[in-house]
């Protein structure tokens with residue numbers, strides 16, 4: 115009988131090195147790092163500084179064959195596997211204590227087909243890689259608004275871009291995906307191949323396998339578009355909310371806007387006099403001709419006298435990188451929670467204003483995204499995502515420095531989130547949530563009528579729950 119030796123999980127790096135070199139490396143062309151190897155500690159880091167985990171091994175594949183070898187190796191030895199795309203999961207899903215991190219960062223190639231207006235993107239690419247390749251042709255893919263974020267995690271749980279109201283979420287632009295399953299098989303999922311898997315990965319996260327290739331539809335955009343980023347004094351917040359609620363009541367799909375409560379970061383791009391000033395900011399992009407956008411977005415710049423107005427016609431790629439300097443990898447401790455609401459009622463606005471100024475850290479952003487448009491026109495059962503009717507997504511992005519401040523920030527976020535939940539059906543956006551485990555109704559409330567089918571598809575493709583570091587959909591137990 116073939117034996118599959120399992121390293122002793124005592125954290126002894128040399129055990130892993132020797133087992134890996136005997137049983138994984140013959141098939142594996144990428145790198146394998148274990149504790150004590152040069153670069154291991156740097157590779158342990160993910161975006162959220164609060165996450166400090168010690169995997170047994172970090173493997174970095176350079177091909178689909180390598181991914182298959184790593185999945186087989188981990189499965190045969192019952193090693194917990196964390197799939198890492200861009201490493202931006204606030205919940206720290208891209209790493210694990212013990213087990214294997216599958217770091218896809220070397221699988222970051224992007225191929226554009228300008229004639230068909232499509233793009234193929236490897237599973238470890240970031241939105242920077244995608245924007246760079248597609249904008250050369252005046253095309254863009256509906257992806258994240260911070261360029262270092264991974265395509266993988268963002269897409270599989272939805273994907274909210276500055277064009278979301280015009281073209282829907284990233285999943286709504288997905289044409290196909292190549293997936294390495296728990297048993298090591300590689301399959302394609304699309305409208306015509308493994309349709310159930312294709313349905314499930316559009317919202318069901320990393321539950322079903324390792325996506326080694328995404329194929330997306332592209333949009334004609336830019337190279338220049340109108341972007342508004344207008345900061346008002348905190349005293350104007352009530353006026354800003356009143357304006358924004360009216361403004362968003364009837365908007366063309368081209369307009370995607372957010373309202374944020376934040377403080378101006380201490381960064382040389384801002385005047386020192388304004389550093390740390392609490393502000394409310396209206397931000398938004400017009401996904402169409404820049405001059406049309408300038409007219410359509412102008413009212414957002416005239417609510418009151420702005421403290422700072424960075425609105426302009428920008429190259430699309432600059433907009434995609436505008437927030438990068440303030441949200442660098444591993445620079446802040448983070449605890450986020452998000453919730454969909456249908457309406458920003460006067461009472462909700464009052465509470466947002468009060469709590470916005472009571473938050474323990476001035477680095478925290480309360481960001482509210484306007485949804486609707488193309489997102490809500492996709493029927494709920496067309497993808498696994500869940501209900502799409504929520505008009506606003508409120509995200510409490512708590513960020514701070516110093517472990518001594520963890521408790522105050524986490525408690526504030528939990529308390530305010532619990533209060534907001536009472537105004538909502540309980541649906542969260544998994545990509546903006548730290549807590550994904552142990553909250554019994556979180557999955558059923560968020561996936562709604564799709565939850566049962568997700569369990570069935572999970573049972574079909576991953577009945578042993580090998581891929582479980584995610585908002586985990588538990589398969590039906592074979593014994594049960």
Ligand SMILES: Cc1cc2nc3c(=O)[nH]c(=O)nc-3n(C[C@H](O)[C@H](O)[C@H](O)COP(=O)(O)OP(=O)(O)OC[C@H]3O[C@@H](n4cnc5c(N)ncnc54)[C@H](O)[C@@H]3O)c2cc1C
Nearest residue numbers: 199200201202203207208237259264266267268274320325
């Ligand atoms: C600064 C910042 C900005 C953000 N901006 C946006 C935004 O504009 N819009 C938005 O919608 N979200 C945004 N997010 C949230 C983001 O979508 C999630 O954090 C997402 O998990 C990031 O994906 P990743 O690949 O970088 O994460 P990782 O930590 O690498 O992965 C998270 C999980 O995703 C799954 N996964 C990743 N890649 C693959 C793959 N190839 N195959 C299978 N499973 C995979 C795995 O389950 C993995 O554990 C932002 C987050 C941050 C921190």
